[in-house]
Amino acid sequence: MLILVINSGSSSLKYQLRELHDDGTDTDNPIQTSGLIERIGVPGSGVSNHTQALDVVAKELDEVLDGRTIDAAGHRVVHGGERFKAPALVNSEVIRAIDRLAPLAPLHNPPATEGLRAIRDKWPDMPQVVIFDTSFHQTMPQEAWRYAIPDQWYIDHGIRRYGFHGTSHDLVTGKTAALLGVQRSALNGMVLHLGNGASATAIRGGQSVDTTMGYTPLAGLVMGTRSGDIDPSIITQLVTAHGYTAQEVARVLNHESGLLGMTGHADMRPVLEAAEHGERNARAALDVATYRLAKYIGAYHVAVGGADAIAFTAGIGENSAPFRARVLDRLAVLGVEYDPELNDARSDEPRLISTSASSMAVAVVPTDEEMAIAQDTFRLVESSGAWCQGTDAYSTS
Incomplete structure (x- = not known):
């Protein structure tokens, strides 16, 4: 069973061909091939749009398929708004609905629908599934997702907290519960997805009840190029008093x-290396980033009614022991204790790094969004009976 996983960014297309058993679980060698096409639409790149990018993908898949066929495609879509609360089988109405949500994610939803249409045109009988970053956070109560703004802004423009990284937060929640040996529905804690983009989610009863990202992925934690939380008056001041355009401010806050x-x-x-060598700006950046994250953890400890666990995941969360240590040192006031040797150890498996005396478990849990998308795609196509009956309807040759 071969599932093609597609992640369409604003100017990139990441793909992975994944092999599953007939029950939807990974085989011993699940990743058949993967790749990343960048600079889509950039002059001189040779790839003017996502349709052309998928032509490149099809040629690269030809080299590994060796006569096999792709059984389904699963797509990561950034924004599902309030329309999509779960993965959905793709049809024309679903594509149109994602298009209508483009104002909420103008850099990401249009490339996603372009990819959906391109695969439909190339392999019209292949079932496709969309998995939304926002879906996992649809369980947030109104007190968490509502902004204190005029009601009409929400009604007319959909301005509310949506949250993102949902596929990762969902997967890691389940893995953390399994690591602790408890039912998912009994897990209360925080999942910290820390990469170039970063977000923390409060988990109560195994579900999202609050998250740091908001109407867009700009809100919340300090990230690689994104500011996270700022006073909104800063934006109006830069525009009205200092001559910036709204587009310039948005670019700086998101990319600089x-x-x-x-x-x-x-x-x-x-x-981290610069901070170790005494570079003042690096130390300041780490102080700001770890303080803000620790502050959210404290708030979410309240939001979940007392946390049992903290799970670190994604690139920084999984691989940077020094950053984890800086965050955890700030949580000693909550009774959190960690073992430095366990924190420094490396593993590809979920593991605990907290001591037996810690007030809550601290875990490092690898995420795998492509695996989650492939398995969600399999489950939905299987339960819907949507597998194509043709033997070669969606081979690349």
């Missing part, structure tokens, strides 16, 4: 802020 804006580095590794 965060770690990059404070240190010149968007990657956590050189920031």
